[in-house]
Amino acid sequence: MHQTVLLREAVDALVTNPSGFYVDGTFGRGGHSLAILDQLDDNGQLLGVDKDPQAAVTAAQLQKVEKRFSFFHGSFAQLQGKFEEMGVETVDGILLDLGVSSPQLDEASRGFSFLNDGPLDMRMDTSRGETAAQWIAAASVEEIASVLRE
Numbered sequence: 001m002h003q004t005v006l007l008r009e010a011v012d013a014l015v016t017n018p019s020g021f022y023v024d025g026t027f028g029r030g031g032h033s034l035a036i037l038d039q040l041d042d043n044g045q046l047l048g049v050d051k052d053p054q055a056a057v058t059a060a061q062l063q064k065v066e067k068r069f070s071f072f073h074g075s076f077a078q079l080q081g082k083f084e085e086m087g088v089e090t091v092d093g094i095l096l097d098l099g100v101s102s103p104q105l106d107e108a109s110r111g112f113s114f115l116n117d118g119p120l121d122m123r124m125d126t127s128r129g130e131t132a133a134q135w136i137a138a139a140s141v142e143e144i145a146s147v148l149r150e
């Protein structure tokens with residue numbers, strides 16, 4: 001089970017306007033999102049974002065029961081375009097809980113685990129892009145060195 005880190009501290013610091021528009025840019029399994037929604041009133045809104053298809057499945061379930069919540073499957077790097085598309089001009093706060101989530105580490109098939117063998121995938125979004133194994137097979141020594149260094 002994923003245990004959300006700094007849950008109370010992060011959400012208490014984030015939500016200053018219960019009627020505001022907030023973004024959880026790294027939805028994961030929704031731990032922070034649920035706590036943010038708890039602090040919003042009926043006019044508040046939360047947009048969830050995550051690259052991971054499994055996070056999108058969890059978010060779809062939440063969307064069914066929570067009208068103040070919307071979600072898009074993609075990167076938080078696309079947020080500006082998303083805001084323009086939604087006609088959002090002001091955002092009250094954005095939460096980014098950066099890194100991998102424990103379900104991504106637990107599933108050996110994702111390729112992030114140090115404990116269990118698995119294919120070298122390492123994509124946050126398994127629905128697109130090349131795996132780490134494909135990238136390594138084509139990358140030069142200089143490119144690999146640069147990625148490891150940076």
Ligand SMILES: C[S@@+](CC[C@H](N)C(=O)[O-])C[C@H]1O[C@@H](n2cnc3c(N)ncnc32)[C@H](O)[C@@H]1O
Pocket residue numbers: 002003004005025026027028029030031032033049050051052055074075076077097098099100101102124
């Ligand atoms: C530490 S987890 C977040 C856990 C979440 N706060 C919770 O309570 O369940 C980090 C999440 O960020 C997502 N992620 C990583 N890079 C991302 C990006 N560029 N855009 C959107 N999501 C990203 C991962 O897929 C992962 O689900």
